[in-house]
Amino acid sequence: MEVCAARAPGKIILAGEHAVVHGSAAVAAAIDLYTRCSLCLMPLADDEAAATLELDLKDPGLAFSWPCGRLREVLLTDEAAGAREARPCSPDRLASIARLLEEHEIPEAKIWLSAGLSAFLFLYTSILGCRPGKVTVSSDLPMGSGLGSSAAFCVSMSGVLLTAAGVVTAVGGISGEGMGWELVGKDDLELVNRWAFQGEKIIHGKPSGIDNAVSTFGSMIKFKKGELTNLKSSNPVKMLITDTRVGRNTKALVAGVSERASRHSDAMASVFNAVNSISEEVSSIVELAANDEIAITSKEEKLAELMEMNQGLLQCMGVSHSSIETVLRTTLKFNLVSKLTGAGGGGCSWSRIVFAALKLRLVDRVFKFAKEAAPILMEMLRTDLSMATIGISGIKYRFT
Numbered sequence: 001m002e003v004c005a006a007r008a009p010g011k012i013i014l015a016g017e018h019a020v021v022h023g024s025a026a027v028a029a030a031i032d033l034y035t036r037c038s039l040c041l042m043p044l045a046d047d048e049a050a051a052t053l054e055l056d057l058k059d060p061g062l063a064f065s066w067p068c069g070r071l072r073e074v075l076l077t078d079e080a081a082g083a084r085e086a087r088p089c090s091p092d093r094l095a096s097i098a099r100l101l102e103e104h105e106i107p108e109a110k111i112w113l114s115a116g117l118s119a120f121l122f123l124y125t126s127i128l129g130c131r132p133g134k135v136t137v138s139s140d141l142p143m144g145s146g147l148g149s150s151a152a153f154c155v156s157m158s159g160v161l162l163t164a165a166g167v168v169t170a171v172g173g174i175s176g177e178g179m180g181w182e183l184v185g186k187d188d189l190e191l192v193n194r195w196a197f198q199g200e201k202i203i204h205g206k207p208s209g210i211d212n213a214v215s216t217f218g219s220m221i222k223f224k225k226g227e228l229t230n231l232k233s234s235n236p237v238k239m240l241i242t243d244t245r246v247g248r249n250t251k252a253l254v255a256g257v258s259e260r261a262s263r264h265s266d267a268m269a270s271v272f273n274a275v276n277s278i279s280e281e282v283s284s285i286v287e288l289a290a291n292d293e294i295a296i297t298s299k300e301e302k303l304a305e306l307m308e309m310n311q312g313l314l315q316c317m318g319v320s321h322s323s324i325e326t327v328l329r330t331t332l333k334f335n336l337v338s339k340l341t342g343a344g345g346g347g348c349s350w351s352r353i354v355f356a357a358l359k360l361r362l363v364d365r366v367f368k369f370a371k372e373a374a375p376i377l378m379e380m381l382r383t384d385l386s387m388a389t390i391g392i393s394g395i396k397y398r399f400t
């Protein structure tokens with residue numbers, strides 16, 4: 001029994017969420033909070049009826065099991081298609097997966113998990129067919145909260161499945177960040193990213209691809225219309241992340257922005273255009289910081305202003321939320337500018353979240369803030385606060 005594992009990071013979006021779905025540029029950075037996925041492939045049993053595919057989700061604390069025969073019967077997998085090229089999940093296949101999930105009693109309070117389960121069944125059966133196996137997933141990332149948990153789930157899952165399929169192989173380099181995790185080669189990364197994007201489509205509906213790209217390739221990236229530019233970044237930068245723990249769902253928020261865009265196409269085109277300019281400016285400031293430590297200091301105010309402008313435009317798109325605004329006001333009292341990251345959570349009954357990513361290179365102020373303001377935020381909003389390092393590397397894997 002061979003066991004392999006993959007680990008993929010979450011992300012914060014420095015500028016451009018939502019607008020990126022409509023063709024604007026966005027800037028994102030990988031953070032040192034990870035989702036880990038391990039796979040133990042079982043030998044093909046003599047008694048085929050006993051063979052199962054198991055999924056153990058540590059964070060929601062739920063386990064699932066499907067008889068391999070049942071998967072074959074319902075999904076009619078096209079195993080000959082192979083894993084070397086990523087394929088989309090057809091509507092028929094998605095409907096068959098939904099039928100399989102109906103056979104499980106997912107607690108009503110955790111029904112949001114079904115999108116992740118569908119992505120899992122699609123990725124597993126497309127890459128490995130109906131082979132018996134056990135997959136275990138654990139994560140540092142809060143789910144459905146703007147830190148790219150769905151992308152880290154799909155990237156680590158695609159990585160481990162493609163490794164087990166023998167399609168993705170080691171390049172030998174063992175990275176410094178975390179013992180024993182090996183780097184994935186460039187072409188293999190591209191393949192992992194393409195499969196993960198297909199998984200994200202199941203969870204997000206209409207993803208831009210930025211979240212899976214930054215989780216796969218790591219570092220800081222500018223992303224526009226599927227094109228990725230790696231931004232050189234300087235020393236690791238710390239961010240303070242505020243989690244309001246107000247639940248929401250990216251798919252619904254993305255759809256809400258698209259509906260607003262179809263109702264007010266000219267106005268929203270101008271909003272997306274303005275976000276594009278902000279992202280372009282943010283990315284040039286990030287690159288400047290990599291080359292010139294002094295020059296960045298003079299740009300700090302500009303960066304803060306850009307963050308405020310982007311936050312205002314997110315409000316225009318309808319994805320802010322009262323709790324986000326409270327966090328912004330509170331952090332501002334400590335002279336820290338914040339903005340939401342990811343899908344946000346604005347105004348509608350189905351989606352609520354806050355992430356306040358604080359402006360770059362203000363570690364001292366962040367520490368002062370953490371001491372003085374954190375208790376206020378925690379008490380007022382029952383938020384979680386944590387520090388994260390951004391710009392770290394992407395997916396890695398290992399055999400155990």
Ligand SMILES: Nc1ncnc2c1ncn2[C@@H]1O[C@H](COP(=O)(O)OP(=O)(O)OP(=O)(O)O)[C@@H](O)[C@H]1O
Nearest residue numbers: 112113116139144145146147148149150250342343
């Ligand atoms: N560790 C995990 N185990 C199981 N399912 C997960 C896990 N992580 C993410 N998911 C799936 O992804 C969904 C959350 O994705 P969603 O895109 O709404 O939020 P997010 O990715 O955390 O935030 P954003 O897209 O704004 O960055 C969950 O509801 C679940 O279906």
Ligand SMILES: C[C@@](O)(CCO)CC(=O)[O-]
Nearest residue numbers: 017018207208209342343
């Ligand atoms: C809201 C969004 O722009 C970012 C979610 O992290 C959606 C996407 O780009 O897929």
Ligand SMILES: [Mg+2]
Nearest residue numbers: 148150151250
């Ligand atoms: Mg997501």
